[in-house]
Amino acid sequence: MRILLTGVNGQVGSALKPLLMSLGTVQAPPRGELNLADARAVEAWVRHHRPHLIVNAAAYTAVDRAEQEREAAFALNAQLPEQLGCLQREWGGVVIHYSTDYVFDGTREGPYTELDTTAPLGVYGRSKRAGEEGLMSSGVPVMIFRTSWVYGLHGRNFLRTMLRLGQERAEIRVVNDQWGAPTWAGSIARGTMEVLATVDRSVSSENPWAEGWRGKEGIYHLTNGGATTWYDFTRRIFELRPECRALVLPIPSGDYPSPVQRPTNSRLDNAKLEKVFGVRLPHWSKALEDCLAELPSAMHEVLLTENNEG
């Protein structure tokens, strides 16, 4: 099996790479080897290597900056997935892709299901929704996993920022009126592998993935279980890492000005994933413990010295 993994240096991509290697030959060109915003380069790469499976973990994820960089956001989040779908369709390959809670406006009362109407609030969310639509319309067998509030020990994310600020500051203010499920990149990678493990690859065809996915293609919500606010998430992080001594104060979103509004309710209902594949990710609090258990003590210095977005 030939697998193309994009975004290998990102949070989800870096968690996926070692796991995907158990399924076949993984090629994971970093940005310097394959610029995914260069449609010609992408076309040449895919036509040459003909991966059975593309796992597209690359994205333009700078939510605020996307308001000024619409073209860059749409190139990665909208045009790229559609192009990957069209290229895979040419020869019978398949695609796994990731999307976001930001396709919703957050006004619903309970958790969002895959059937709920999308209404993104900003450029990032619109570009991700366009990517879902483009990929689905390409006609390729596809699984799109919408996830939320991704964190991990690699890359820029809320957990790392809080671990740093918790040690640097006496007091931090954290938004307490947005609800969602913080989701560990490690859980997303494992959940993806669990879904793949349910696919029957014994069928004899040039690409057994394509046969095995029949009837199961589509969008799935894939987040850690439960829900919380950024404020309570921070408090739990600090409980688990006592060296983070900063006092955590709750604030409303309005006190944290940003160029784009975030959904108040980011909760995604994972029932479809469990019903179709029998896959359920751990509760967010357990996943956080698992993630922090992988934090080597040397990491503290890295966290304190790296250039982390605040």
Ligand SMILES: NC(=O)c1ccc[n+]([C@@H]2O[C@H](COP(=O)([O-])OP(=O)(O)OC[C@H]3O[C@@H](n4cnc5c(N)ncnc54)[C@H](OP(=O)(O)O)[C@@H]3O)[C@@H](O)[C@H]2O)c1
């Ligand atoms: N982060 C979140 O909170 C969140 C929430 C919901 C859904 N998601 C979705 O989850 C998926 C994975 O997100 P993530 O947090 O793992 O993202 P991430 O850490 O920001 O990683 C994105 C990856 O895409 C790569 N990339 C971006 N532009 C590229 C280009 N022009 N050429 C080649 N590579 C390029 C980056 O490369 P470099 O390393 O070179 O920059 C990076 O490796 C995405 O679909 C995202 O939309 C994320």
